[in-house]
Amino acid sequence: MNITDYMQSLGREARKAGRVLSRTETGIKNAALLAIAEELENNREYLIQQNGKDVQSGIDNGLDAALLDRLELKDKGIAGMVEGLQQVAALPDPVGEINDMTYRPSGIQVGQMRVPLGVIGIIYESRPNVTVDAAALCLKSGNACILRGGSEAIHSNKAIAECIGKGLERAGLPATAVQVIETTDRAAVGELITMSDFVDVIVPRGGKGLIERISKEATIPVIKHLDGICHVYIDSEADLDKAVSIAVNAKTHRYGVCNAMETLLVHESLASQILPGLSAKYREKGVELRGCLKTCSLIPNCQRAVEEDWQTEYLAPILSIKVVAGFDEAVEHINRYGSAHTDAIVTENYTLARRFLREVDSSSVMVNASTRFADGFEYGLGAEIGISTDKLHARGPVGLSGLTSLKYIVLGDGHVRQ
């Protein structure tokens, strides 16, 4: 079968399965999630054996250590997938939820009902656990999905897909509700992102290059997750203890994540008070500092930041620091250089806190909290399929409700329009 025919057939099956899922009761969806968890547990050895093939090819192909680490499936990884499935099963079902039902002057009753999007195409890189996480979120939200994992994880993903299929069937659902693309041919991605008859939305998870390429070529709406150039602004009225602990946490809690701080902005009135001590803490943790002229005058051996630094998502133990004249300069810097992902102010000033919340145009805006909180689990969404940097549809962490849509429902008693 050629790639086009193969993908079309996956699409057709997904559409059919999506229709079934959209009207499947919550209890059955939960039973399927738990059955999948059982299948993964019962097939632990098979999964590790299949994953071993991928790891071996990774070694043979000279995959770097970090990627190999993300690829390898250990007992702990399987336990994590099982726990993830159980958590999604425990979440409330968003489908069918009815909001804001009101009577209108005409006598009709109008509200909105949450419904699945239909079929979701997910494209991701090496980590095989994404296969389970993505399938679980799509299933619970009543969507069929077509999954395209990295070619380096193909054996692992096929093995996981077998477990998912068995779990679905045990709950009486079509195995085609979750389909893993079984070819590593790149043409399959090109088909997936243009089959608008069969796929309603594409979620790419991975590096910036992958996401930009897919957004450009897709003819189907894409929920994008682009860079996180996140800022913390320490205002003149900041509590210094809070400022230091937030600035340290936002940068050093984890480096390779999109909600880590990349630029610290400090009000000039307390720069000399806070920066020397703070920089010592960063250096203890091995963070390289790059600062504006003023910063460099306050911190010994600080490299001068260049224009490019303000625009860079380091994803590494590097931090750029700028001393600003006040609130307006801080907000201007954030709106200019930031990526509208997550930005925080540290202040005890009521008016500035309120203004920051309103004026900073980012998917998460925070007062006196670390940017590291920008996360579906921390926000109570239960799990996330990504963090959207788009403004339309879903913005910020995308959980179950981001995979649904609202339709209007109207109840009447023979009402006609006058």
Add this chain to the structure above:
Amino acid sequence: MNITDYMQSLGREARKAGRVLSRTETGIKNAALLAIAEELENNREYLIQQNGKDVQSGIDNGLDAALLDRLELKDKGIAGMVEGLQQVAALPDPVGEINDMTYRPSGIQVGQMRVPLGVIGIIYESRPNVTVDAAALCLKSGNACILRGGSEAIHSNKAIAECIGKGLERAGLPATAVQVIETTDRAAVGELITMSDFVDVIVPRGGKGLIERISKEATIPVIKHLDGICHVYIDSEADLDKAVSIAVNAKTHRYGVCNAMETLLVHESLASQILPGLSAKYREKGVELRGCLKTCSLIPNCQRAVEEDWQTEYLAPILSIKVVAGFDEAVEHINRYGSAHTDAIVTENYTLARRFLREVDSSSVMVNASTRFADGFEYGLGAEIGISTDKLHARGPVGLSGLTSLKYIVLGDGHVRQ
């Protein structure tokens, strides 16, 4: 200036004005809406005179009578625009609204704040009143807009734009918050729908051809308003009086609108009881009927419907009728041939009403009400910029909140992630 430079300069100005609007207080936005209304009233003669130029060119160019009628601006049309502005001023401001603020176990407080999208590009055909309606909705929702009306209404639109600009300035807002493209060159549309740095969303209003072309060529998200192939299904347990009045209203209240019924589905158990009388009512109103074999056997001189009829949005006094064996066949027909716009069931059966609401995948799904209610004003949105047939972002009538997005806000007290 060439078209690219001209459009880029509109874009840059819109982006700047959008930043101002996004933090403008409700009172000032309302004052601007009312000042625009005053300017339109005070410049009534000028507007009619400029519109006269468009009408004359329309006549010279052989525009058909219906289009000329939509183009012509009379006192009543200006009064309608003024009233529209007053209504939008009276609506609650969606911007800044905070939802679902909750405390999380970590101690942070998380919620969502409604924010403007930024800059909205609107492309529409002949009716000049759209210029005012669109500007009003964008302004109230805190968005700047760039408007591209039909070339046949260019003088009218420029004159209206002057009034809008004066009204904005009187309220202390930048006149560039609403910009009308002052060239009729079609290349301007190509620029508008690809300036992703300056425009956040495109709303095309017009025929299917226009919308399909724009969706295909745009690199910016498009809120689409495609066909309305709307159905009414009269179930075996329908109240016959309600069924007749809904079926008559849904088809004959207005013909050229997207929420008019195009196909009537009737349960076979009451087809012979209801169709003869109903068809007489349709014929009284001059509606041409096209039916399935069964329908033709019950109605004298009924033309046989062909496959194409079930797929057609007539927008005219034509109705296709099909007798179905039951609920499942009706839903299958709707999901197969419908355009996911608006569909209704007439039934007194509780279980089927509930199933219809859940299983029909349309932007509006109704029980015992006419499809003609699918409208922003009837739903209490106050006004609408269109009816979205998309599933992502906004679905169904798009009012002020459809022109906004939700960002997460997080309030802490020095909280850091553990």
